[in-house]
Amino acid sequence: MTVRKKDNLRKKPELHADVKAKVDSQKWFYTDEVKEHFFKPKNFMDEKTSKTYKASGIGLVGSPACGDMMKVWIKINPKTERIIDMKWSTFGCASALASTSMLSVMVTEKKGMPIEDALKIKPQDIVARLGSLPARKFHCSVLGDKALRAAINDYFRKTGQTKRIITEGARVIDKATGITDKDIEEAVLEGADTLEKLQQKLKVGIGNPACLPEVEQLLRFYKEKYSG
Amino acid sequence: MKTVYLDYASTTPVDPQVVASMLPFFSQKFGNPSSFHHKGMEAKNAVDDARSRIASLLGCSPHELFFTSGGTESINFALKGIAFAHKQKGNHIITSTLEHHAVLDTCAYLEKQGFTVTYVPVDAQGRVNPKDVERAITPKTILISIMYANNEIGTIEPISEIGTLAQKQGIYFHSDACQAAGALDLDVRKLHVDLLTINGSKIYGPKGIGLLYARKGIALEPLLHGGGQERGMRSGTENVPYIVGFAKAFELAQSHRDQENKRLTKLRDALISGLLKIDKTRLNGPKSNRLPNNVNISFLDIEGEAMLLYLNEKGICASTGSACASQSLETSHVLRAIGMPYEASHGSLRFSLGKYTTFADIKKVLAVMPSIVKTLRELSPVRLTIKHFQ
């Protein structure tokens, strides 16, 4: 998956052929980097550690019904405001597991990532570090950064820094996945112009179809906003 | 590493005897069956011969068989063929929620064309109740299509009962028997089917070949128009080598059926009981009355695609109804049709056995599976408790 610049995408969508193959020609198999993280996951929370682990913040997103669930524990050095340790636990496919594992490496390497930078991590950044993910697997990486932000917010809450809690000005549309209107906007900018494509990217509303009407409305809204 | 292939329900390897039967028809006996010379005659004879041999196994006349490009085409031919030819009589079709996408998507297409479709529900084992089918019949019903055996969970449907009641009411009855062709009795008279689909790729024949049986006298609208092959019902030069191979494969499968079923049933049950020893698992589909080669197990708290990748790393090929391994990102419609809760529907595996499966293969799966499940459960934050998972 290549990360495309937003500006290039604000152009009108190209004319589509009337007949399009449903199955893309993307390879199904994973990069060595994905496999490495899948078969030898880094920093996962094991049973024993979990009993004594003193986390500064904990974040949990997703649900088994939608097929992905992630829990993230972080330790933060309050003086340097860096993440000095991260542990995780993930229910999901190989892409989801590898993405969380990679995320844990990204935030803890080089003496730990400053909170402010960690808050800005996007799924695209994780995918870039993994080499690539098959396009239809992109959605499997979207929960990791959310779980991390949830953990950082939890830290802010626990340390009484309520003002710093980030709601991102975004509204959660799908409670099961934590997908917000912002995520939908971002996905539309990256070319998701149908509900199907949106779901391929974000997995929104799968296992929670109740939110679909609102998703479709937002899809229409952002499409009009950016194609006009 | 030796490959342990347990995905025979997806497709089977082509039997060497089948390959041998096909080979002369590529470069030596390459004629076009429609040609008026001895090369054409040679090819025509081969197609006629294959057709007769298959007909005698199905208990029908050779003129009731149409060769196609596989299961999907046969199903499309049956459903659209009946719908378009009989729309004056009615516009209602009955099928089940458990069917293959070839049936479901064709029905969805027909709904767009103005037909109405009733999807009869199935019970927790995936069985269609003939009474439900009977209740769904209206004066406008022209076609019932119910699969003979399910590809994911192996449930065998009560085809002859449904066929009998359809016959009484003068409604055409089609059955998708792709998964049954190697294992079950396919005598069309006993099954009371008017139309029947089978294909080569599940019975150690080539992929991309299939047939539709359509009882004599049934009007069907063709899908393909052109040179008038297959008595005008399916135009296009016959795929002679594949037709020859298909006939050979079907004969081989049917001739060893009983002893092979016994052997597979033993292996199947050993695999099922071994896998159910793992915590928080359950068998999907019925205990008996299921295809002798089908094992489908759900594992709680973990996801199917991740299990597949671990199995693949150990040389084991299986498949999953997990959303993450599918194009649509939806979990298996079959698992949902049997009432599996969403949160448990992401962690199922199907192992489908075949003629090269040995007891050693089963032992290998049973040796690696517990540790794969353990590893993934250690990584998972989910701890579900659901009834019927021991």
Ligand SMILES: Cc1ncc(COP(=O)(O)O)c(C=O)c1O
């Ligand atoms: C039950 C069933 N019906 C239909 C098909 C489609 O057959 P084919 O792939 O030959 O088009 C398959 C195989 O995938 C099947 O298992």
